[in-house]
Amino acid sequence: PYYFYSLFLPSFFFSFPPFFFSFPSFPSTNNSFLARTTPFAPLHLHSFQPFATMELQPAHVKALDLPEIMDLIGHHLSKGTLLNCIQVNRSWHDYFIPILWKSFIFSAYSSQPRPPIEALLKYSHYIRQLEFSGLIPPWYMSIGCKNLDFLKVIGERCLLEDSGEDPLTALVQDNPGLQRLILFDVQPHPEEAFWDAVAGLTEMRSLIVNRTEVPPQSTHAFFRAISAYTPTLRLDKVYFKPIRLEMEEGEEEEEEEEEGGQDQAEDEGEGEEQQQHESSEETAQSGGGGTQSHEDTVNNTNNNDSDDTHDNETETSFVYAPEVPPEVTFSHLKTLYMFDLTGTGYDKQPWILEHAPRLEHLSWRGGSDFEFPTESFTSALESGQLSRLESLELRGSHLKDPEIAQILSHMNRLVKLVAPRTELGPLAMKQLFQHYETVRELDISGCENVRSWMIQMFLCKFAALEVFVADMLSLQDITTEPWVCLKLRKLSLDFELGYVDKEEGVVEEEEEEESDDCEEENWADVDAIEEGDNETAEADVEAEATEVGEEEGETAPKEDELTRVDEANANLEQVVVETSITEGEKAEDQEEAAPGVSATTEDAAITTDMTDDIVVTTQLSEDTRMEAEEGEMEEAEGLFTPEEIAAATAAAQWDQQQMEADAAAAEAEENPDDLWKNLVPYVHSEERQRIIFERLGQLKYLEELNIRQQTERPYSAAEQLRAGVVQKVLDLSLDNGMGLLADLSRLREFYFPGPQEMEEKEVLWIIEHWGRRLTHMTGELNRRRKVNRRLLRLLSDHHIAAAMWMI
DSSP states (O other), rough: OHHTTTTTSSGGGGOOOOGOOOOOOOOOOOTTHHHOOTSSSSSSSGGOOOGGGGGGOOOOGGGGGGGHHHHHHHSSSSSHHHHHHHHTTTHHHHHHHHHHTEEEEEETTOOOOOOOOOHHHHHHGGOOEEEEEEEOOGGGGGGGOOOOSSEEOOOOOOOTTTTTHHHHHHHHHHHHHHOOOEEEESSSSSOOOHHHHTTTTTTOOOOEEEEEOOGGGGGHHHHHHHSSSOOOEEEEEEEEEOOOOOOOOHHHHHHHHHHHHHHHHHOOTSSSSHHHHHHHHHHHHHHHHHTOHHHHHHHHHHTHHHHHHHHHHTSSSEEEOOOTTTTTTOOTTOOEEOOOBBSTTTTTTTTGGGOOOOOOOEEEEESSOOOHHHHHHHHHHHTTTTTTTOOEEESOOOOOOHHHHHHHHHHOOOOOEEEETSOHHHHHHHHHHHTTOOEEEETTTTTTTOOOHHHHHHHHHOOOOOEEEEEEEHHHHTTSSSOTTTTSSEEEEEOOOEEEEETOEEEOSSSOOOOOHHHHHHHHOOOOOHHHHHHHHHHHHHHHHHHHHHTOOOOOOOHHHHHHHHHHHHHHGGTTTTTOOOOOHHHHHHHSSSSTOOHHHHHHHHHHHHHHHHHHHHHHHHHHHHHHHHHHHHTTTTTTTTTHHHHHHHHHHHHHHHHHHEEEEEHGSSSSGTTTTOOOOOOOTTTHHHHHHHHHHHHOSEEEEEEEOOOSOOOOSSSSSOTTEOOOOOOOOOGTTTTGGGGOOOEEEEESOOOOOOOOHHHHHHHHHHHTTTTTTOOOOBBTTTTOOOHHHHHHTTTTTEEOOOO
């Protein structure tokens, strides 16, 4: 009413305060005429409330009546439950029918009954995802699906015998909104009409072609299909069948007659017999060319072009690779997976990489015949054709360290690098540090050139890391600097805590002792230097080898021993001046031996000299190795920062301590009781293991943690260890510092080493702190060579899948 009266009253009338509009009320009753006819009686303008401030009565709506909630619930129900729900009432029927028919799988290997054709035809417009596996009757592809967004075809398929049409091609043509298409070992192979239909899918988001053969007549259509609108493309084991042309017998005779006529015009003076003889020889030659095997033909195709084949008149069949259409450009391609492409030339030509300006992610899995095109790929990076590339996966490519460094140096931005089991080393690592601000995922597992201090530097410099997979990290390197990669979601790392001898049960350090064969070679070499007579040394070596062979039941050949001594003498000529054995010491040794000493005494003296020589040679080899390591550090000065070199120097000092421990053990071998008394004290105590838990406890966003030992033969950051040692695992106990991992509340998967001797308190602690999201545990909870069933049952009661095994 307030707005109604404003249409008739002047504007100044509303400039007064609201209490001026309070009109007196007339006495009224329910039957009063004024109460029913006078508008001023019930009107109180000062008490008017706008519509926006009026209180609305809440509507009584049930949660199960909302389509959004019903849709969320329906996607978590099984087929049987959905069948029961659609029979409750009509509204539930309307809600759950589209969900029931949304996805269907027709498999020739399944024993479950298939729905009748009548039901499929009635509800086909609800089907969004369709999968065929094996020999399925062709009419299942012709049920009238018009709204598919996902289609997957695996294995053999049937064709319509009456019309000869391909139902798969018709199905693709009837679904222009198809977004994902997967073809896995489809038989028979798709033809040109099918690829033309795929090229017309404007909504395509992902195309996967696996184990498929592309015939020559379909090559151009195939390239148009994969380059049309697909932003994600995966090609795995695609075989491009070469074109093979064979000349018929009639065509051969016509060509022979033409060639014979040309010869007759050139040689008019020759007789008819001469012409027949020449034509018969040409016929024999042309016929002999047709006996070429198929393997030779295919092999020749990879090395010669079609022009060379035309020039060769002795062959009646030849093959060549169909050319890529020049108009093909992968303008929509952003993600590319290429695994093992075979054919005639396509396996070595980066025909996709050169025409994909918007490519962001490349995953390449090579093989023996499918190598990564380093040169052409680098040139494409230099020219700016792949300026948007930021993610790179190189699996099975066998790339060298300089090649990886060359590739990384030309990338504008790097977010992801997956290069397991490659020769990634210092050169590539230097280029990696240029992208330390952007790298979020890094996988360098199985790279033999990556040391422990390098892994520590990644964790200390790459603050944006979210996924990190590597090998061994020594506890000595962990204590150098704190980690900055606090955003890690996945960490797979093995911690090196020292090694335990299987037989003696004592702690050993990293370096491997000299083997017996190496000691014999060193003794022979040093003995030859001392005596100064190669012939005497050779005779001693032959006698020693003969005695050893008689004791072991076998005698080494003399010629092999002589050859070995010659090679050893040649190698030791460079270190003769470094030996600490002087002629004066030799004279003293000779004076100590009195004339007339028995042969047994002389043998004992020679054995003593052998021991001294072994120690000297061992010391020489250790000094040579230390010089080589110092040379490597000098070369690294130009590649790394002073902080990085300091970390590497600390690692080298640690290796020196290991070598001193091995030297002490070698000196104590004469007395088995004192074998382990001179070892360097074991620094990896249980108290220092808390450092690992402190580092891991800072990673609050971890969802997957893998600290399980993944190698059968333990190895360290320096080199391989002997098979007689076992890595000491990280003890998962609250007394050892496991309680520092309480903040890992987002952990979903946990892989830990073993065997562990967890008690019930550790398991209850895991359930209390990680039980909300933890779904899977894999490790060894074994104790006294028996599976701890009680702890396994405790985890199972809290819906945590735990995989345990015997020792």
